[in-house]
Amino acid sequence: MEAVTGWWNDFFWGSLVVVELFVVALIMTVLFGLIGAAAKLSKSRVAQWIAGGYTVVFRGTPEILVLLLFYFGSAVTLTAIAQTYDPEIKFVDIPPFWAGSLAIALIVGSYATETFRGAFLGVDPGQVEAARALGLSNFQTFVYVRIPAMWRLALPPFGNHMLSLIKDTALIAIIGLEETLFVAEQAIGTTGKPFTMYIVVGAIYLGFSTIITLSVMVLEKYANRHLEVAR
């Protein structure tokens, strides 16, 4: 373990990158999930079709493939655009942080789409009708009635999606983001202790998973507080 001593700082900053990635990707995941669920539940055939294609493609292909497609694909496109203005430019890319967080958010968002769709269907139609009767607009019904009723139903599976999200952040090291796995590779380069370094990375991720699991437990308790039966 003494080999790690000089590397704690780097591992700390690497972990911070994982947290930033997680937060950014989580926000995008919720957005994609809500948009996808709304499209699947809408009356428009086109929207249903697009959302259906989205979930099939992103749930059926390997995460690493989506990630590499986004990163290298965007780099090729951007480089081609840049070269039309200045042929001297050799390489332009989206920063790995953004390409990576967008890719994993799209993947987990496709799972969240199904979760949110199920949760919206689980909201009592009577509540929505009551909101209509009270004269709430569609948007108000969505924000004040549907969302507060659905998030409680969506929470247990969404907890699992958050775990997938934090674990998928490890993949972004492949496209060169300086997160924990990347730090470990550098540390191995100087210390020659791959087992020790990768175990540290594993321990960091286990810590994050534990925090997420515990937070979801607390949130579930909070969400269901009105359902607790007096004992």
Add this chain to the structure above:
Amino acid sequence: MIFDIALIIDSIPKMLMGIGLTLQLLFLSGALGLALAIILLLMRISGRWYLAVPTMVYIYVFRGTPILVQIFIIYYGLPQLDFVRESIFWPILREPFGCAIVALTLNTGAYVSEILRGGVLGVDRGLKEAGAALGLSAPHRFIYITTPIAIRLALPAYSNDVVSLMKSTALASTITLLDMMGIARTIVAETYAPYEIFISLMVIYLILTWFIQRTFGWIEKRMSRHVKSEV
């Protein structure tokens, strides 16, 4: 920026050369992982703490860390330890293929054992009590009553796990294996045409996913043909 059709036609057969390796990884680690999952399940529900607690820790660790980190620990990390290099497992752990199989097996085993446990817990208590009333011993009840019903209950979740195992096999490309993903990455490195190559590969993976889902759908239908659906 034109979509190079000739390149696609040229590289699809090349990528399909790797499908054998992808399927080997899928079937071998799928079968071994299922065996491991059954052992873990039996230990978990044995009711003896010295069997159940290590299983819970195992499942917690393997579900709480990224599969990529697990692959790296096994392939790059284990050779650091002298006793691993002197053990009888060294011929397996020396090869990237063996490492990929070991990592995928250990990972999927943890997930599948939880799925199977869900199935076992879902079996109606009344059926087991009926078995006991008929004088069946505990092992008999488990084999003839619990198991068939538990398998049927666990199948939908299990098919999802086979799909995610198939997606995880793509990570074998990170430890130098030339599965479909590995070949695609080599072609992209040579031609720098990520859109053409990666999107064609996505289609191939989607077909595999579709095939897995269809197969399990068929098995599910066969296994529940005596249960007339209410729908």
